[in-house]
Amino acid sequence: MEVYAGVDVGGTNIVCGLVTSSGEVVYQIKRATEVSKGPDSVLEKIAAMIEEAAVAYAEQSGTGISVTAAGIGLPGFVDPEEGIARFAGNLGWRNLPAVQRLQARLNLPVYIDNDVRTYVFGEAMYGAGKGYKDVLGITVGTGIASAMVNDGALFYGFRNMSGELGHIVMEGLTDPCPCGLEGCLETFASASGMVRQAKKALRAGEPSILHSWFPGEKLEELSAADLSRAYDLDDPFAKLIMEKAGTLLGRALSYAVSMVSPELIIVGGGGALAGDRLLAPLKKELFSRILPDYRDQLKVVTALNNDDAGVTGSAMYAKQKHIAATK
């Protein structure tokens, strides 16, 4: 049986899956990344996980399997053509020749790309975007990022730096962003942005049910899921925060739609768990700010395979690159 390995590398965990050529994940394992052990250790772990998954799945299924190629989604700036992880802040990587190292270790064709691109590729081709030609995907989590798939091809831009939706500077936002700018979309509308804004306002005395859940120092533990819980109890403060975040997302997406005209927008990442709490204000703002020709056609949905899309996308991205390379 021929499969592709798909690996999604995050700051906390590495997920490695075996994926059939039609995009079905047949086996999956997850391990702690252990960033502190350094790049060599993380690369070795990626390679070992691919081997482990292949052996375990062959045993479990009782069939011989062969891994045709491996695709790895990495955070940060990635150069897929040179096979180099240019910069990943949360991994502490800089100019790491990941493809060369992994290919030598695994004796397999290896392809890398930015993890948001591979995730959106998976969702666009095998998830909520199946059957759509022009897909814009955004991930709302610690930060906010985006990627585009048009006619089955990922969009890159100069130096592969497209998709920084989270660093659009929004009028009315003023908080500093770690990137050096002020008022970036993700300072408010990301999952961590919402939590940070909520904490700030709660500390300043804004009334909310959240005070009784997180009294005093406990407030540090507030998460985006807690905001959703409070929202569901009609807490006006939680509603205000989430509606403002959704509205800001919708506004930024209206800029994107006018530029690139997607047929479908997929909202993924942890923020997708907020569902209509974010999507309702997002859509309201978005559809009030785009040309009627867009409005009549555009759909906005949450990711279908939010948990698996990174693995599926990395594997199917490797399949696409491998087929193109061996043509």
Added chain:
Amino acid sequence: MEVYAGVDVGGTNIVCGLVTSSGEVVYQIKRATEVSKGPDSVLEKIAAMIEEAAVAYAEQSGTGISVTAAGIGLPGFVDPEEGIARFAGNLGWRNLPAVQRLQARLNLPVYIDNDVRTYVFGEAMYGAGKGYKDVLGITVGTGIASAMVNDGALFYGFRNMSGELGHIVMEGLTDPCPCGLEGCLETFASASGMVRQAKKALRAGEPSILHSWFPGEKLEELSAADLSRAYDLDDPFAKLIMEKAGTLLGRALSYAVSMVSPELIIVGGGGALAGDRLLAPLKKELFSRILPDYRDQLKVVTALNNDDAGVTGSAMYAKQKHIAATK
């Protein structure tokens, strides 16, 4: 000698040129569009102009010439694959099978696309963008539109509706736009937008040298070039209008850069004539709102062949399509 015909169809004039396969315009003619005579008359004029140019250039140069294919840049929504002019408000066209009609009449392969796309294609490949891989072009004239060329390929989006930069709704703008939205970028930052905003403020009594140039009812004759003239005499009002327009353009472009990461932005159309009067505030705003990684690389320039880019672009677009079709 083998040439491509490039035609740029505007609401006022049609320009038709013969272009060598390396992008050099060797012959060019211009005629009034006479929109009021209807679509059939305009299509016949396009065909006749291509024939006329071919005959006249053959006579003038004393060489036999053959037109390999013709490319036509049309305003409005164009479906290049079906060869249909979907909607062009200023021509009064709707669902016109332009390619079928022109091919039957000319016995030549004919390709059509939106005129901003063909213009930006010309500038990106044979003008200011020569040698750059990821180019974003904008035209600032009656309206504002944009197009992208990546690795030599135009970007389309769903239903070919990408590039509506002029209809990004900007915070702080409130004027109604003919599109039905309010506060679109082009209500202020287009050439006609600047003129309209200037007239409104001058009528409300804003002091300016323009009052002495255009007293009373004469104000109706104010043009964007007059704003530039007043700007050059340090008229604070004209400076304010142009700086605000440039700032708004820069802000909208910062959204675009974060999404699609161009290496080069080309500013073309009538607005390019304003030069640094627009570009200085544009760049100041743009570069203050994008990630350092973009800032270090991105260049912003005015169009090189502003007058010819539409013709060159249409012809070379036809060449690209023709080569792909006959492969």
